[in-house]
Structure formats: C-alpha cells, structure tokens
Amino acid sequence: MDNQNAIEFFEGQNLLYMQIFGNLRPVCLMWACELGIPDIISNHGKPITLLELVSALQIPPSKVMASDSRMVDLVLKNCTSIFEELDSIVDVGGGTGTTARIICETFPKLKCVVLDLPHVVANLTGSNRLSFVGSDMFKSIPQADAVLLKWVLHDWNEENCIKILKRCKDSISSKGNRGKIIIIDAVINEKLDDQDKTQTKLCMDIAMMIAFNGNERTEEEWKQLFIGAGFQHYKIYHTFGFRSLIEVYP
Numbered sequence: 001m002d003n004q005n006a007i008e009f010f011e012g013q014n015l016l017y018m019q020i021f022g023n024l025r026p027v028c029l030m031w032a033c034e035l036g037i038p039d040i041i042s043n044h045g046k047p048i049t050l051l052e053l054v055s056a057l058q059i060p061p062s063k064v065m066a067s068d069s070r071m072v073d074l075v076l077k078n079c080t081s082i083f084e085e086l087d088s089i090v091d092v093g094g095g096t097g098t099t100a101r102i103i104c105e106t107f108p109k110l111k112c113v114v115l116d117l118p119h120v121v122a123n124l125t126g127s128n129r130l131s132f133v134g135s136d137m138f139k140s141i142p143q144a145d146a147v148l149l150k151w152v153l154h155d156w157n158e159e160n161c162i163k164i165l166k167r168c169k170d171s172i173s174s175k176g177n178r179g180k181i182i183i184i185d186a187v188i189n190e191k192l193d194d195q196d197k198t199q200t201k202l203c204m205d206i207a208m209m210i211a212f213n214g215n216e217r218t219e220e221e222w223k224q225l226f227i228g229a230g231f232q233h234y235k236i237y238h239t240f241g242f243r244s245l246i247e248v249y250p
Helices: 004-020 024-034 037-044 050-057 061-072 077-084 098-106 158-178 195-212 219-228
Strands: 088-092 111-116 130-134 146-150 180-185 233-240 243-249
Touching: 004 195, 024 037, 037 050, 088 098, 088 158, 098 111, 098 130, 146 158, 158 180, 158 219, 219 233
Parallel strands: 088 111, 088 146, 111 130, 146 180
Antiparallel strands: 180 243, 233 243
8 A cells, every 4th residue: 555546545435435435424424213223221320231222222233243234333556466376256146347457458368257247247349358147146156266255255144155155165166275255345443444444334334134134244244254154364565545355265
C-alpha cells in the first residue's frame, strides 16, 4: 500500500459505503429500543454479557453467532504474486466476467473460467483464455489451480458457506497442497481497523443479515468456516480498504 492513489481510492470507497449504509445506525437504535434492550441492561443490575442479553431477548440459537458483531456498534497490485504462480482460476459467481477479464489482461499466461448461473452467462463470448460455465456452485466447480470467491460468502449462512468451500476444495483437489482458495471479503477487526472502517463493516453486516440472512465475519468466524470445510491453513492480507484478501489452503 505504498501507492498514495490506491490509499486515497480505498479511503474514498469506505466513505462512500458509510454514506450508503449510514441509515442503518439509527434504524438499529430504533430496533434496540423496540426490543427493550436498554431496560434489560438496566434491570440486570450489573454488567451484562452478550450471551445473557441474547438469552433475555429469546433469540433463536441459529442467530446467536450473527448477533455478536451487530452488538459491538449500532485490488491486483498488492496480490501480484498470488496470481502469477497460477495456470488456471475459476471465478465463482463471476457474473458477466468483468473481474476475470481484468485478471486475464493483467496476467497474460493465466486462464480464467467464470462460473455463474446459466441465465447469467448465457450468450456470453469468451476467448482462448476466458470461458464461461453455467452451473450451481453448490453442486460442482470446474477443476483449477485456484478458486476466486469475490464478495460471495457474506451472502450465505455458515452451513451454506461450508458447502461452497467444500465444492471449492473438490475443485483444487487435483493440485494437492498447491491449490488454494482466494477470497475477497470483509474481515471485522476492531483492534486493527479505524472507527470509520469498522462502522462500514458493521453496517454491511446488518445489511447482509436483512437481505440474505448472511453476515460479515471476524477472523475467528472465518477460521471456523475453513476448519468446517476441511482446510488447514489460511493467510489474511488487509490491503483492500474495508475488504481483505484471504488465501486458504488444504
């Protein structure tokens, strides 16, 4: 991140997202009042833990993990080496191939496959290094050196994320320990991030919960997903503003 233009771009992007999701903060305050949270805390008579608050609110067990971050407070220059060592990559949920085309232009030796639902990729034209596959990521993902999950997993709950990651693991299995998953998504880290960045991630967390029953995740929550899908190792690079890049290995 020694490029000042890149730094300013990511800072500006973060401010834009803060404005987009800014309405969620007063909405969360309204929800807290409607749920009687201030009274619950006051009547408790002493500092209350999150689990005690969840119990008093009678939140279903399936929602307890997602409650944690909500209660805290109502890309290529930096990863050149990650892509240069590959021969092929599958962009899961890659839409019409915008990202894949950029990757192909940046790395002339790399072959990209864009996987999305059949109606999304219908009639799209590829090239000798870019192809499109209409399929369901829950069923199968083409074999490749690496699988790219760009802003995909925050749409899904833990059970579905593990299913997707297992399909990714099947995709890179022929490469043994050399295959990997590349994830670009948010990692909530209040200790590392400044307040504005944390606010953006938490607001996006709430938006994902409302829209998709998904959520943004802390590093520990990401780790549990990886373990659940059978992966052993991962690295996190906090280099994309409020997004991070995560490499996951068998």
